[in-house]
Amino acid sequence: xxxxxxxxxxxxxxxxxxxxxxxxxxxxxxxxxxxxxxxxxxxxxxxxxxxxxxxxxxxxxxxxxxxxxxxxxxxxxxxxxxxxxxxxxxxxxxxxxxxxxxxxxxxxxxxxxxxxxxxxxxxxxxxxxxxxxxxxxxxxxxxxxxxxxxxxxxxxxxxxxxxxxxxxxxxxxxxxxxxxxxxxxxxxxxxxxxxxxxxxxxxxxxxx
Amino acid sequence: xxxxxxxxxxxxxxxxxxxxxxxxxxxxxxxxxxxxxxxxxxxxxxxxxxxxxxxxxxxxxxxxxxxxxxxxxxxxxxxxxxxxxxxxxxxxxxxxxxxxxxxxxxxxxxxxxxxxxxxxxxxxxxxxxxxxxxxxxxxxxxxxxxxxxxxxxxxxxxxxxxxxxxxxxxxxxxxxxxxxxxxxxxxxxxxxxxxxxxxxxxxxxxxxxxxxxxxxxxxxxxxxxxxxxxxxxxxxxxxxxxxxxxxxxxxxxxxxxxxxx
Numbered sequence: 001x002x003x004x005x006x007x008x009x010x011x012x013x014x015x016x017x018x019x020x021x022x023x024x025x026x027x028x029x030x031x032x033x034x035x036x037x038x039x040x041x042x043x044x045x046x047x048x049x050x051x052x053x054x055x056x057x058x059x060x061x062x063x064x065x066x067x068x069x070x071x072x073x074x075x076x077x078x079x080x081x082x083x084x085x086x087x088x089x090x091x092x093x094x095x096x097x098x099x100x101x102x103x104x105x106x107x108x109x110x111x112x113x114x115x116x117x118x119x120x121x122x123x124x125x126x127x128x129x130x131x132x133x134x135x136x137x138x139x140x141x142x143x144x145x146x147x148x149x150x151x152x153x154x155x156x157x158x159x160x161x162x163x164x165x166x167x168x169x170x171x172x173x174x175x176x177x178x179x180x181x182x183x184x185x186x187x188x189x190x191x192x193x194x195x196x197x198x199x200x201x202x203x204x205x206x207x208x
Numbered sequence: 209x210x211x212x213x214x215x216x217x218x219x220x221x222x223x224x225x226x227x228x229x230x231x232x233x234x235x236x237x238x239x240x241x242x243x244x245x246x247x248x249x250x251x252x253x254x255x256x257x258x259x260x261x262x263x264x265x266x267x268x269x270x271x272x273x274x275x276x277x278x279x280x281x282x283x284x285x286x287x288x289x290x291x292x293x294x295x296x297x298x299x300x301x302x303x304x305x306x307x308x309x310x311x312x313x314x315x316x317x318x319x320x321x322x323x324x325x326x327x328x329x330x331x332x333x334x335x336x337x338x339x340x341x342x343x344x345x346x347x348x349x350x351x352x353x354x355x356x357x358x359x360x361x362x363x364x365x366x367x368x369x370x371x372x373x374x375x376x377x378x379x380x381x382x383x384x385x386x387x388x389x390x391x392x393x394x395x396x397x398x399x400x401x402x403x404x405x406x407x408x409x410x411x412x413x414x415x416x417x418x419x420x421x422x423x424x425x426x427x428x429x430x431x432x433x434x435x436x437x438x439x440x441x442x443x444x445x446x447x448x449x450x451x452x453x454x455x456x457x458x459x460x461x462x463x464x465x466x467x468x469x
Contacts, residue, residue, distance in 0.1 A: 062341050063431055065402045147276030147284065148339030149422040150346045153406040183409070187275055187284075188337065190407035193373075 050075040055087045058161035059094055060154035061101040067158050069165065080167060084114040084133060087166045088159060092141070095155075102154055103146065110141035112178070114163075119172050120194070130171040132194070133163050139178040145186040152189035164197035173197050261458045262305045264325040266335040266410065267292040268420075271315025276339050278437055279425075285313060287338040287437060291423070294443060295336075298451040304458065319372075322413035326375075331461050332386055332454060333418040335411055338437055343427035344400025345446060347387045348420040350412050351405040352377040375413050382417035386457060390419060393453030397445055399426065421450070 053076040058067050074090050076083050089108030094100060096107040119130035145155065160173045175191040176182070182191045267288040269275035275284025289310065296306045307328045309321045325333045339346075352374050370378065387403060394401045411418045423446055426435035435442035 065342055065346070065404075146339075146341055148341045148424075149337050149348055149406060149408070149420060150339065150402065150404065150424070151341040153348070153404060156407075187269065187273065188406075188408065190409050190412070192409070193407050195407070 050077045050086075052076075055090065056162070056165040057087065057091050057094070058158045058165060059091070059102070060158040062103075062151060062154070063101055065150060065154070067154065067161060081114050081116050084116065084135075084163055084167055084170070085111050087162055088114065088135065091158065091162050102151070102158075104141070104151075104155055105144045106138065106141035110138050112136040112138050116167075116170070121172075124171070127169070127171055129169055131167070131169045132172040132174060133167070133170045133197070134174050134176060135159060135163075136176045136179060137182075142177050142182065142185060147186040147188065149188045152185040152187075156185060156189050156191075156195065160195045160197045170197050259462055260305070260329075261461060262307060262328050262330040263299060263454055264307045264309065264328050264330040264333040264416065265292045265296055266309040266321050266325065266333065268335055268337045268410075270310050270313055273315060275337070278338060278340055280436075280438060282438065284338045287423075288336045289313065291338070291443060291447065292336055295334075295447045295450055298447055299454060302451060302455055304454060318410040319413065321410045322375075325414045325416055325418070328416075330416045332457055333411075333414050333416040334450070335408070335418065335420040337420060337422040339422050339424050340437075342402065342422075342424040343431070344402065344424060345394050346402045346404065346422040346424060347390055347394075348404050348406045348408065348411075348422065349383040349387050350376040350380060350418065351407050352380060352412055354378070354380050370415065372413050373409075375415050376411060376418060379415060379417060383419055385460075386417040387419045389457050389460070390421070390450065390453045393449045393456070394446070397449035397452075399446065399449065 052073045054071055055074055055076060057070050057072055059070050060067050072090060074086065076086055088111045092104065092106055092110045093108050095102055095104040113136040115134040115136070117132045117134065119127075119132045124130055145152065156175075163170045163173060173195045174193075175185075177191070185191055267285075269283075269285035269288060271285075273285065275288070278284060278287060289312070292308055296308060299306050307324065307330065309324050310316045321335075354377060376383070391401050391403060406420070408420050411420050423437065423443075425433045425437055426442055428434050437443075
């Protein structure tokens, strides 16, 4: 014969287990609905759907050690961050072609993200709304980039110049590699400092 | 005969005595007149000691940091070390004191390289690199902007205290002048030269006229390689031109020292 108090405890535990099971089932349903809702509310519009626009790319050449502006037509999203990523992706696509004058493997996927933030340091009266662009490079691109003072400097300057040419508010550029600070691009060019984008914009065929 | 034999010595002895007296008198007279003679024919004053002139040669990379890959399986760290030894020999033969940041294939921290250069109080600091990209010799100085004092249009002078990562800023004008001398010498030797500015961690912390030199294969107008990096003659030409440039730089430095005692 089971004592009365033990039967009461057993009943309470059984009821509690059932209640917890129902609550857990509801929580699971809610989490699933939230996940589905999140996916629906964050669509990424592919650049291909955006209208084609003229973009100025500052393309480097190892043959004469120059950076020359080239105007290309490519789909550009309205969002500045996505726009910056699109123009840099096009620039690195040129560098990844077999007949590139400044070969750098990787292509458009080498630019993981571009974040636009308010510029740091003293406010420039000529550019009160100046921005700092943080370019996140992929580790694979950095690992495969040719090593050398000149070639690395050309890559950095062409990225900075291209950003400033298409987004004039961008006056400063910093680099990350896979989301973290990295000392150099491929052993030479310093990636820990803030580059002034305006200084990287050359006149026609300027040397670095 | 015997007399004659005896006489001759006695005459000879008399002559010797006279000669000896003359010699003693001449010596006394010379000794007495010595101060006046010395004063009249004073030797030229010894030349003033020449100012100290030290060149720092920084063979880039080393140890775990191999640097770039060069042709024929070579690495940048090996090339820069070998070229540094070659250039050091040329400079030492010209009487220039040389300090190197590494003598073997060892890892040397970038900050330590700058520390060595700064402690040497050098008149020229050359950071030596090599690459398969580009052609000829690439000369880079720091891209740091020269700090200007507020309300003053004259450039700032090297300060007693400077931020480590931007210490080179005050030396940019001198680095630019050194790059100009190197450029002239290399072009005079018939080489292609590219001048540029770049952000270089070690050079940016140096408090001396500093230039990063990247040696690339020699190519003609059609981009055909005319001399690879491992070409001994090519290396000798580059090293000779750099040594000649540093000799000229030393002359300029001494001239400035004389002008500004």
